[in-house]
Amino acid sequence: MAATVRSSSTYASAATEASFSVPLPSGFAAADVCYIFAEGRAASGVFGTAPAGWTAVAASFASGATTSSFMVCYRKVMTGSEGNPTVTGTSGRYSAVAVAVQGADNGTPEDVAVIPDNGGASAVTTITSPGITPSSSSALLLIGFGCGTPAGGQVITYSTPSGMTLAASTSTTVAAVTESGMMAAWQALSSNAATGTRQTTITPSAIDGQTVTIAVRPAAAAPPIPYLSQNSGMF
Numbered sequence: 001m002a003a004t005v006r007s008s009s010t011y012a013s014a015a016t017e018a019s020f021s022v023p024l025p026s027g028f029a030a031a032d033v034c035y036i037f038a039e040g041r042a043a044s045g046v047f048g049t050a051p052a053g054w055t056a057v058a059a060s061f062a063s064g065a066t067t068s069s070f071m072v073c074y075r076k077v078m079t080g081s082e083g084n085p086t087v088t089g090t091s092g093r094y095s096a097v098a099v100a101v102q103g104a105d106n107g108t109p110e111d112v113a114v115i116p117d118n119g120g121a122s123a124v125t126t127i128t129s130p131g132i133t134p135s136s137s138s139a140l141l142l143i144g145f146g147c148g149t150p151a152g153g154q155v156i157t158y159s160t161p162s163g164m165t166l167a168a169s170t171s172t173t174v175a176a177v178t179e180s181g182m183m184a185a186w187q188a189l190s191s192n193a194a195t196g197t198r199q200t201t202i203t204p205s206a207i208d209g210q211t212v213t214i215a216v217r218p219a220a221a222a223p224p225i226p227y228l229s230q231n232s233g234m235f
Contacts, residue, residue: 003104003140003218005186006032010170011096016042016177018091021084025100030080033104037144037212040070041172041180042092047072051085057113058212060089064120068178069148069208073115077106093172095156097184101140104216111139111215118209122150127209129161129198134189134215141187142167142214145200147207149179154204156181161198163187181207189215 007025022036035057040047044067047060051074058073070089076082078100087096101109112132118124127145134141143164149156156171156179169183183200202209 002138002188003101003216004188005167006100006102008097008099008168008184010168012170013093013172013174015174016091016093019086019088020094021086022096022098023084024082025098028078028100030078031106032078032100032102033109033216034076034078034098034100035142036074036096036098037146037182037184038072038087038094038096039146039148039180039182040089040092040094041068041148041178042090043068045070045090045092048088050074051087054085057110057214058115061115063208063210064117065122065208069210071146071210071212073144073212075109093174093177093180095170095172095180095182097144097168097170097182099142099167099184101216103219105219109217111135111217114213116211122208123206124209125205126199126201127211129211129213131194131196132213132215133194134192136217137190137192138218139189139215141189141195142216143185143198144212145183147181147202147209149204149207151204151206152176152178154179157203158183159201161185161200164198
């Protein structure tokens with residue numbers, strides 16, 4: 001069974017804040033695996049502990065260019081009755097994308113997870129995921145591209161990486177302060193060969209980019225039903 005994206009949702013701060021509720025993707029169901037990719041912008045910023053019941057696939061980490069941009073990725077195997085989780089952190093501006101994946105392994109959802117920043121570069125026009133080598137030949141490549149901009153009130157936009165499908169993107173637009181942005185994209189893989197890099201172009205250009213790259217492991221196929229012949233002695 002292949003893992004596929006069911007739906008996604010977004011959040012962006014309308015003002016400086018230290019906690020926020022992330023809307024869960026519409027139509028999520030029991031056994032879906034939901035990922036929240038979140039980016040913050042605040043002086044020496046950091047995310048708090050994971051929301052109750054959620055696991056940090058990537059714990060809060062700062063950009064190599066500045067501690068004012070920081071990213072996290074949380075994950076939960078859904079029961080189907082969850083309410084919107086509350087994410088906490090340093091008082092600042094936050095953007096988040098949540099992605100519900102159906103058909104993912106519920107025991108070990110991540111085949112591979114890689115957590116880099118954009119090489120410590122700050123005034124750049126692109127964010128680059130370094131690529132991964134999945135174990136499964138039918139994994140789902142899922143990447144969160146986060147960034148912060150040192151200019152106030154700018155809308156951050158992303159291009160969709162080549163070969164990938166946009167899940168969702170969002171940006172804060174709080175006047176006269178620095179901003180954060182987040183984009184998530186996915187690709188169904190057909191082999192376990194190295195994926196190579198994936199890159200998005202950002203507007204505006206002066207950003208501190210970060211990525212979390214995940215290969216979501218597909219659920220194991222159900223075993224076949226045993227065949228009983230007429231001569232098997234079973235009546």
